[in-house]
Amino acid sequence: MKNKYLKGAHLSERKVRELIKLFCDDLTATQIASVTGISRITVNAYFKLIRTHIARFCEERNPLRVSKGTHAFIPVDSTALGLDNAENGSRKPFYGIYKKEDHIYTDKLPEVDGDWLNDWIKGRVDAGSDLVEKYSLHLYKGIADFNSIRLHRLNGINGHGNGIKNVQDDIDIFWGMLKSRLVKFRGLNGGTLYLHVKETEFRYNHRSADIYEMLLDILHQQPLHTSKTMVARESIPGK
Template identity: 40%
Template sequence: MKNKYLKGAHLSERKFKEILRLFADDLTATQIANISGVSRVTINSYLKKLRHQIARYCETLHPLPTPVVAYDSRHSDPHADHDSGTLVAVKPEVDRIIKPVIFGICRLSDRLHTEILPDVSRSMIHAATRGRSVLESLGAAERLRRFNGLVDLGQYRLYRLGNQSSDTHQMDDVDAFWGLTKHRLAKFKGLNRNTAYLHLKECEYRFNHRNDDLFMVLLELLKTYPLTLS
């Protein structure tokens, strides 16, 4: 069955668009399954692939030089032409992260970006927010200065970084993003650590397109980078 958005699927393009629209409306997998008539297992599979594609796209726009989440060529398409704009598969290293899950938020130009920070501890966050020089010996001060805020998911708390607080517009966006993310993650009533990265990137994507028709934005993304079941 031909479906230019989902290669190898036994699902019509029309039905897939219905699922995609429900996803754009931020419904849960259970709600999407009930409305579309497609099994929950199938919906979960499609949403996971969609979130991976969103994460890959967000990584191509990442402005920071050495993101913690690394690309893993073992998970890439061996036939892909990486010089022609093909998205490279990304392997979230969340499964290696010790508690708590901490991520940084930065706003550059008109976009907001996030990065999971597996080597940052709560004590380092506290030191950064107080401007303590002890961070210099840990090699983290300069890195943390790139962010407008840090979030400790274990405490569901946003920490503003003092050196960025003078930019009201930036911090307004950071606060708004954290409000959206906190609300969305609360729906899951507990977040699987292995999918934390994917949900974070989905929140980033939704926030950066908050003034757009997300359904149309997703269609354009999948026209260029269709999902595949293989």
């Protein structure tokens, strides 16, 4: 079946647009499967591709990456995406959060020792240490810890402090959106966390826009198969 959104798809373009619209409405895969008659497995397969496209879109507009002169690239294999540690008992990565103009940006932090990071957040580690400079930690206004489900605010003079803040701002609101996704999806394992963080970033930054039309435009320029060559193939009853 010819489908401009995904080469070799077993869904019609109309069905894909319907799925995208319901995705934009933030319905779960189970809800969409019930509404459309598409199997939940197929819905989830499309969701992963859509979220990977969203992640790429966000990364390519991350000013921190641009300032370093790098080109963001979202690979298709699960290991490079950080999707290979789903529910294997390993700790979830930390995410740095910062704001530029009216947009929020997130960065998956490298394997920084949690105890060291907590000491740095509390001001027990020199703000000019090699790790701080290497990973640009001083640029972030918050560090999200999905192991303890906590946002550490960085408000000190040297780029970090005691995490105490009396006025709610955009970063707090963004963190509230992320926490609501934890509740909605009953926790996010290491295999899906990155994509959900980026999806929340996308939804937050474009909350006043028509994200359905945005996604159609993104997929027109880069079809889903540019993220992955296959999606779960399954016949749809009554297709």
